[in-house]
Amino acid sequence: MNNQTPEQIYAALYAEAERRRNEFENAPGARIHIGLATCGIASGALETKAAFEEVIALRNIEARIHTVGCIGHCYAEPVVIIDHPDSGFPPIFYPNVTPGKARMLAKLFLEEGDPRLEHILGATEENDLIPTVNEFSRFNMEKRVVMEKCGHIDPEDIHDYIVEQGYSTLVKVLQNQPEEVIREIEQSGLRGRGGAGFPTGKKWAFGRAGAADEKIVICNADEGDPGAYMDRTILESNPHQVLEGMIACAYAVGAHKAMVYVRAEYPLAVKIVTGAIAQAKELGLLGKNILGTGFDLDIDVFQGSGAFVCGEETALIRSVEGFRGMPRHRPPYPVEKGLYGLPTVINNVKTLASVPPILSRGASWYRTIGTPDSPGTAIFSVVGNITHAGLVEIPMGVSLRTLIFDICGGIPNKKKFKAVQIGGPSGGCLPEEFLDTPIDFDSLKGAGAMMGSGGMVVMDEDTCMVNVARYFIEFTQNESCGKCTFCRIGTRHLLAILDRITKGEGREGDLEQLERLSIDIKNGSLCGLGKTAPNPVLTSLKYFKDEYEAHIYEKRCPGMMCRPLTAFYIDLDKCARGCDACVGCCPVDAVFTTRNRKKGIDQVLCVKCGECMVACPPDYDAVVKISPPELAPIIERPEENKIKNTK
Amino acid sequence: MHQALTAEEELILNNIRSRLSEFGKQRSRIIPLLQMIQEEMTYLPPAAIAIVAEHLELSESEVYGVATFYNQFRFNPPGKHPIKVCMGTACHVRGGDIILENFERKLGIAEGETTEDREYSLERVACVGCCALAPVAIVGDMVQGNMAPSKVEGIITRIQIENEVKEREKRQKESSE
Numbered sequence: 040m041n042n043q044t045p046e047q048i049y050a051a052l053y054a055e056a057e058r059r060r061n062e063f064e065n066a067p068g069a070r071i072h073i074g075l076a077t078c079g080i081a082s083g084a085l086e087t088k089a090a091f092e093e094v095i096a097l098r099n100i101e102a103r104i105h106t107v108g109c110i111g112h113c114y115a116e117p118v119v120i121i122d123h124p125d126s127g128f129p130p131i132f133y134p135n136v137t138p139g140k141a142r143m144l145a146k147l148f149l150e151e152g153d154p155r156l157e158h159i160l161g162a163t164e165e166n167d168l169i170p171t172v173n174e175f176s177r178f179n180m181e182k183r184v185v186m187e188k189c190g191h192i193d194p195e196d197i198h199d200y201i202v203e204q205g206y207s208t209l210v211k212v213l214q215n216q217p218e219e220v221i222r223e224i225e226q227s228g229l230r231g232r233g234g235a236g237f238p239t240g241k242k243w244a245f246g247r248a249g250a251a252d253e254k255i256v257i258c259n260a261d262e263g264d265p266g267a268y269m270d271r272t273i274l275e276s277n278p279h280q281v282l283e284g285m286i287a288c289a290y291a292v293g294a295h296k297a298m299v300y301v302r303a304e305y306p307l308a309v310k311i312v313t314g315a316i317a318q319a320k321e322l323g324l325l326g327k328n329i330l331g332t333g334f335d336l337d338i339d340v341f342q343g344s345g346a347f348v349c350g351e352e353t354a355l356i357r358s359v360e361g362f363r364g365m366p367r368h369r370p371p372y373p374v375e376k377g378l379y380g381l382p383t384v385i386n387n388v389k390t391l392a393s394v395p396p397i398l399s400r401g402a403s404w405y406r407t408i409g410t411p412d413s414p415g416t417a418i419f420s421v422v423g424n425i426t427h428a429g430l431v432e433i434p435m436g437v438s439l440r441t442l443i444f445d446i447c448g449g450i451p452n453k454k455k456f457k458a459v460q461i462g463g464p465s466g467g468c469l470p471e472e473f474l475d476t477p478i479d480f481d482s483l484k485g486a487g488a489m490m491g492s493g494g495m496v497v498m499d500e501d502t503c504m505v506n507v508a509r510y511f512i513e514f515t516q517n518e519s520c521g522k523c524t525f526c527r528i529g530t531r532h533l534l535a536i537l538d539r540i541t542k543g544e545g546r547e548g549d550l551e552q553l554e555r556l557s558i559d560i561k562n563g564s565l566c567g568l569g570k571t572a573p574n575p576v577l578t579s580l581k582y583f584k585d586e587y588e589a590h591i592y593e594k595r596c597p598g599m600m601c602r603p604l605t606a607f608y609i610d611l612d613k614c615a616r617g618c619d620a621c622v623g624c625c626p627v628d629a630v631f632t633t634r635n636r637k638k639g640i641d642q643v644l645c646v647k648c649g650e651c652m653v654a655c656p657p658d659y660d661a662v663v664k665i666s667p668p669e670l671a672p673i674i675e676r677p678e679e680n681k682i683k684n685t686k
Numbered sequence: 687m688h689q690a691l692t693a694e695e696e697l698i699l700n701n702i703r704s705r706l707s708e709f710g711k712q713r714s715r716i717i718p719l720l721q722m723i724q725e726e727m728t729y730l731p732p733a734a735i736a737i738v739a740e741h742l743e744l745s746e747s748e749v750y751g752v753a754t755f756y757n758q759f760r761f762n763p764p765g766k767h768p769i770k771v772c773m774g775t776a777c778h779v780r781g782g783d784i785i786l787e788n789f790e791r792k793l794g795i796a797e798g799e800t801t802e803d804r805e806y807s808l809e810r811v812a813c814v815g816c817c818a819l820a821p822v823a824i825v826g827d828m829v830q831g832n833m834a835p836s837k838v839e840g841i842i843t844r845i846q847i848e849n850e851v852k853e854r855e856k857r858q859k860e861s862s863e
Contacts, residue, residue, distance in 0.1 A: 078816040081829035113818030265813035266775030303721060303758050304814065344717055344756030361713040363755040422776035422817035429818055460775065496775045510778045514812065626788055626835045648784045648835045
């Protein structure tokens with residue numbers, strides 16, 4: 040039995056991590072940091088990495104590659120940061136590094152010392168030579184608490200986290216009274232980031248009070264909202280911060296068993312979390328007698344099998360127990376009677392990842408960020424028609440306008456803003472007049488949306504709100520577990536009505552029926568899924584009623600998104616003779632050549648994919664989209680072209 | 687309709703049968719078990735359901751009930767090149783349904799089906815989590831961002847060319863031997 044104090048044990052871990060960091064940093068040559076989370080890989084970061092490796096080996100360049108997680112700047116993926124001290128330049132952030140660019144940078148910058156300034160976004164540190172990325176509002180208006188280390192450390196190396204003071208809070212926490220840990224979290228005002236915003240400290244206190252020998256802590260990473268991916272990114276980029284939060288939580292409530300419930304659709308996250316748990320165990324940060332404090336905790340990974348409703352805590356518990364993931368009535372809440380009837384504290388990934396910064400810097404520090412009722416930061420995945428898409432962490436209370444226009448660069452292609460959808464299938468669509476709403480739990484709820492998972496889809500003027508509402512209902516209808524009649528059958532009817540409207544078969548009275556049905560579903564459902572499922576319909580009906588009416592009474596889609604209600608045609612005054620751009624790209628051969636060698640579209644064959652519109656050179660801009668389809672002028676296909684296919 | 691198991695699949699199934707004891711007999715093992723079998727066999731044939739039911743001492747219908755509840759489980763063999771088209775919110779706004787339609791047209795199968803030669807299968811998935819690259823499709827293991835109808839054509843053609851190249855190399859090898 041060794042008699043080292045927790046401080047001594049941690050100091051030894053830190054010294055080892057520091058030694059490794061120094062060894063890495065002091066070795067000669069450049070360091071190349073490449074973001075290798077799922078979104079980076081999807082944009083081709085693996086090819087970029089291979090290109091760097093290839094040139095480095097081929098030309099014998101002294102350089103090392105450091106794989107890191109996701110920095111959240113998805114629009115710029117693959118992201119590479121090159122730190123080349125010998126060149127005299129500070130570390131430089133390069134966006135969109137294709138393999139070709141990688142080869143060029145390896146040769147010109149790493150070998151010859153020319154950073155190719157036309158390709159940079161900025162330096163990552165203050166310096167006299169080049170501007171820093173912090174001059175961009177996408178960087179300097181963010182406030183990173185949860186994602187502070189994401190994209191800077193290697194998620195598969197625990198030492199990278201320890202050297203950033205990782206796991207240091209445990210030294211203090213595990214020697215403190217559990218009640219004091221809970222008090223600190225309560226004072227910080229941290230609210231559950233899963234969507235509902237329940238005070239975390241209170242949940243832990245309930246968990247602590249539960250009288251049972253065994254208790255369980257679950258980290259909910261069953262991120263099912265189509266359009267949100269911050270939980271995945273955090274697990275892929277900095278899993279240890281989540282584990283540290285889980286250990287603190289387990290200690291506070293008195294649990295010795297914990298579980299990360301992560302979607303099986305996130306194979307990389309599963310792999311990284313599993314690896315992180317093994318590493319932490321090896322260093323004595325998990326398992327028996329953590330840091331010599333006598334506290335034991337085991338963490339398992341459970342792979343969720345893809346059911347949106349399992350984000351609901353009682354459904355999640357059912358699915359872990361091996362049943363169909365159907366929610367049950369609450370109370371009793373899981374903190375009283377959860378998994379296998381034991382008190383179970385379920386927290387979202389972001390909540391748990393917020394815990395270590397709070398414990399290390401104090402509740403009063405956390406209170407300085409955000410608003411009095413919603414302290415801290417919010418993470419949004421801002422996607423859709425937006426210039427700088429990606430993950431953004433902002434202090435609570437920032438307005439939607441600041442987030443969308445100042446931080447994320449507004450709407451691309453000179454289009455106008457139409458609506459923003461917040462909170463996924465449970466949230467609502469907010470129009471322009473709500474842009475000055477501050478982002479916090481209560482204000483968003485007041486506006487008819489909700490914080491939800493943090494998915495934020497920005498839509499420009501070309502988006503059809505009826506179509507978007509139909510999309511979300513289709514999703515919830517699919518994911519409804521079938522327990523409550525109103526949710527099961529009601530959503531199906533909602534979908535049928537919306538289907539009709541988007542096909543131009545809407546009827547008088549449809550809108551009234553949509554509204555009534557929506558309210559009934561809300562009242563007649565047990566869990567959050569059903570209670571919030573009609574939100575997209577209700578909010579779009581409230582703010583965009585004119586669009587519904589245009590569909591029903593004029594058979595016209597104002598956003599020109601509902602394909603049965605739109606048509607493409609070619610403006611013969613603009614079409615260039617002899618240009619074949621649209622012919623080649625049409626997947627169904629609907630574009631034909633007219634007698635004077637201009638082009639026409641066969642409306643019978645056309646599937647309205649819009650490729651010809653993209654292909655038509657901007658100089659001509661001859662393809663026109665129109666709604667209702669009857670407005671498209673008819674261009675006859677010449678006889679000699681008609682027989683072409685039978686040849 | 688269920689196809690008969692191939693000899694290879696029988697073998698994997700027998701191997702799985704011998705490994706069942708690693709998993710406990712608790713009810714909670716059902717999802718990990720099904721996940722393991724799908725990982726090995728790429729789908730869950732009726733025989734696999736029967737094995738799980740027997741091992742956990744549950745009825746087959748009970749196991750089916752759980753398996754069909756979750757989107758992850760598949761009951762038909764996927765193609766050699768499984769194609770998944772993302773139908774997340776961001777992909778929808780940027781025209782994910784058009785991409786799916788193009789695959790359907792190009793391959794001549796509907797979503798959820800496999801081509802007769804078992805080359806391709808087509809599925810729709812809810813958000814794969816790279817919304818900034820919308821619309822997204824996953825072909826094999828490769829995530830393809832910023833999809834367009836003409837890219838659909840390109841992807842299928844590329845797979846066909848790769849197949850032909852492999853075929854030719856195989857033939858050359860045979861003739862040289």
